[in-house]
Amino acid sequence: MEEKILNITICLGSSCFSRGNKDIVDAIQEYLEDIEMKEKTNFKGGHCFGNCAEGPIMIVNGKTFKSVNPETAITAIDSMLNA
Ligand code: FES
Numbered sequence: 001m002e003e004k005i006l007n008i009t010i011c012l013g014s015s016c017f018s019r020g021n022k023d024i025v026d027a028i029q030e031y032l033e034d035i036e037m038k039e040k041t042n043f044k045g046g047h048c049f050g051n052c053a054e055g056p057i058m059i060v061n062g063k064t065f066k067s068v069n070p071e072t073a074i075t076a077i078d079s080m081l082n083a
Contacts, residue, residue: 006032006041006081009059010073013048016055020069024056027070031077 008028010021025045032038049057054066058073060080068076 015052
């Protein structure tokens, strides 16, 4: 089994959900396929991170990103991949 080098958790709590995280999940999945990182990524949903006012919240390899949208989510993943 290939080593997972990317850990992404996105908040799937109701507040983040109502702010459009479904689109973010779709965009991330598509992007991971495009860059052939799907097999190397641990992508999961989390419960409310207690930071709803700044949602949607996404955590990439331990770093928290706030108010993400599909574009900034992908920029964040890129920045962590190139860190
Ligand atoms: S619902 Fe996402 S931080 Fe609360």
